[in-house]
Amino acid sequence: MELWYAIVDLLPFDWAQPGSMYFMKNALLAVLVISPLFGLLSTMVVESRMSFFSDALGHSAFTGIAIGTLLSAAWKTFSGADPMWVAVLFAVGFALLFTYVRRKTSLASDTVIGVFSSTAVALGIFLATFGGGSFTKYNALLIGDILSVEPGKIGLMALILVVVIVLWVRSFNQLMLASVHPALADSRGIRVFWQEAVFSAAIAVVVTVTMTWVGLLVINSLLVLPGAAARNVARNMKQYHLISLLSALAAGIAGLLTSYYIGSSAGASITLYLAIFFAVTFCFRKQRL
């Protein structure tokens, strides 16, 4: 972190002065780590039509936090523990179970997601209001606060970024084939169950950990908009990834700065920038065809 602070000190912003405003410097580093992560995951979320699934994961993450909060209140062993870890476990379990059920059933994917999503939300609200509890303490999760980010969590996200990059290099070809042309992938003997499981588990971890920074209400847009914007103009997979990554990164930095100077929510600001990118690429789309 010291190295990072030393680098930021070189920037020409008033909050970048040495020895102060560490929360802002942490937030900037967090944005630099999570926006490429969202940009990368987004390409596959959009490609394999999982945007509704990632939305459902956000709901399950909330439920996980409700469970974690309840556990730490009920048992001494858990008191003081961060409910986020319980939420991560819950969301990963949710993602794996979903991948499994989707494989085993003949129901349409969106129906399966609907089943899981509504169950998770109902369970979350049930637990949050259990014994007459108030829901207000969870409001912070809905909006998120990126300035609350801790260096440890940034390290965790960096680790996840590395894992996702490795998964991408090893499995992207197969995941792409399986989503673009299932029969072709099948005939080539490609079985993507485990890659899909790791992929959805990665989304689960990313959504859960960053939910407290970005906010539950807008987190799914970060998984959908970069890929959707890139899809408007990209002609091949290289352009698709490049545009998705760059728009996530640019919107991340611009959104954070905007939120600092006018005091808006960072998650919402980033999302609005992405929406602008989508609108711009949408206009250029017409000229391509």
Added chain:
Amino acid sequence: MSVHKHDDLPAGAGCSRACCLRAEGLGVTAGDQVILHDVDFHLHCGEITALIGPNGAGKSTLFKTVLGQLPHTGTIDFQQAGGKHTRPLIGYVPQSPSFDRGDPVSVLDLFSASIDHWPVFLPTPRRLRARVSECLSRVHAEALIDKRIGALSGGELQRVLLAMALEPVPHILILDEPLSGVDIEGEKQLLDMLDEVRTQYDLSILLSTHDFATLEEYADKVILLQSTVLEAGKPAQVLSSQAFRDVFHLTLGRGVG
């Protein structure tokens, strides 16, 4: 059940040609439903065999069985030129879903993802691009390399998929309804292509189709399937058979073919 009822080859006498795939007594069941039973047929190299039958007759199931993707009863034996028995290398052209027109997947992306481990989102190495281009040139489609798959016509897509099935060059080429969704011009091109491929690589081609009008022009043999082989032989023989009329409910003599 003998397949070669009307063929010039004696039933069960083995193959007179150089290489041959022999399927005998194939049966496939799902639960307690019998999808295929007692299916016998031979495929010879250099020949195009057309598989016809109504929807749900088991055509796709038969393909999957030959591809080794389904548990089945009966035997499939393959004999290479020279009499050596091996596992056949099979190229498969599946039926294509309709792609999202905006899908940012180029022909190069789809092709290299299925023949190489190099991640498609990184810049393509020159040797891989050259290899894909060479494969596409086998079906005269090298000009399509940078096109998005959503922008291809039905015939162009079939040619690209055919090029993929020919890498590596297989012993047997299977095409699942290659002519559906292809216009007349594309159909002619594709059939010429198959003819070229079969003579150039001396492989056997098995395809399914619902288009009986052009069967006699390109098919050496036709198999009429409805859970088992009802009729097999030269196109004219099968199309004029009673079984063909029964299956397709044609009451007025030779309505088709």
